[in-house]
Amino acid sequence: MSHKNMNQQIRKNFLPFALPSISEDAIDSVTEVLRSGWITSGPKVKQFEADFSQFLGCDHSIAVSSATAGLHLALEAIGMDKNSAAITSSVTFTATTEAICYFQAEPILTDVDPLSNNMTVATLEASIEKFCTVRSRKLYLKNSKKLVKAILPVHIAGSSCDMEGIISVAKKYNLYVIEDAAHAFPAVYKDKLIGNWGDFTVFSFYATKGITTGEGGMVTTKHGNFADRIRRTRLHGINKIAYDRPSWYYEVTDAGFKYNMTDISAALGISQLKDANFFWDRRRAIAKAYANAFCNIPGMKLPQEDKNGIHSWHLYRIELDPNHAKMGRDSLAEELKDRNIGSSLHFIPIFEHPYYRKKFQYDREDFPAACKMYDRCLSLPLFAGMNDDDVDDVIYAVKNILEN
Ligand SMILES: Cc1ncc(COP(=O)(O)O)c(C=O)c1O
Incomplete structure (x- = not known):
């Protein structure tokens, strides 16, 4: 007994x-922004991105309104369309597969490791074998013209997928790797923090996550060209945020989205990151x-x-x-x-x-x-x-x- x-x-x-867990410092930081007269994307977003890159040791961090938005923007950057498919884990939240469906593309699912519940090289290769055909080092969905463009490993609960193995499979078939790291802030695989492995890593700052901005997310990437694109596409495809515009003039370079993070959220993020x-x-x-x-x-x-x-x-x-x-x-x-x-x-x-x-x-x-x-x-x-x-x-x- x-x-x-x-x-x-x-x-x-x-x-x-x-x-x-919201500290008094976080509450003060948000209050300061609310009193400042600039509450949408501005200096706090820039600072949060810089602090985040420094924390992870990564090249580019782009703050967005949610991880779902980040997944959407990463998939858009690599040219997903209705003739595409992407491989991801069957054990994930609908956000991962939903982002693939935004393009009328097809999510190809893998089974998972019984212990970690992550996609593994073995479950990935089993799904490739079962659902895909290979033509000139490219993967197509079987009985379809859909070209497989990406693998989206999901680090379930914050346990890292075998990134080296997954990246080697991606290289074999010319696929991008977009990590769903909604649960993996912070987490380490081998000698590097998650955020430095795939072509893109997408973090979530939803209320229950490792750190929170209420709602929010971050995309990290080592590719400067993709980082530039996502910086534009997260805000209507406009080449400069309002805070950075010396005059009324701006240009729309892409049909973008409204996925920017506010300074209110970023102030919370800066404090949470500490x-x-x-x-x-x-x-x-x-x-x-x-x-x-x-x-x-x-x-x-x-x-x-x-x-x-x-x-x-x-x-x-x-x-x-x-x-x-x-x-x-x-x-x-x-x-x-x-x-x-x-x-x-x-x-x-x-x-x-x-x-x-x-x-x-x-x-x-x-x-x-x-x-x-x-x-x-x-x-x-x-x-x-x-x-x-x-x-x-x-x-x-x-x-x-x-x-x-
Ligand atoms: C595995 C996974 N991916 C993506 C998301 C989406 O995150 P967000 O709510 O920031 O869009 C979640 C949210 O819970 C998640 O658990």
């Missing part, structure tokens, strides 16, 4: 699975506490630290094996809710959603590891603002539910 009595078992207030390492350390410490506490729970598979890098620990996704655990995932989520503890599921595989299944006729049988993940997976609370009592409450509840 535990040291806690029945009253102590139920938290007084609800613990969500994620919450932003806390990013502190947030990361705290998330790592919580993940370690969970790993130590849960290691002997029957039928519970725990997320692993990356073999090839450092996990961002954006999410703590466990799996419950129904044959060995005391109960299934859904029951655990319900029991946690009864104890005032939130949880979530990342993600319903893309092929399970009615829109994608109907439009692209995906077959579940092609994605056995993703199906297994979907039956078993649950994300426990993990965010930098959790105090030690919050962490203890989760540990106590999970052990109490699954061990007794």
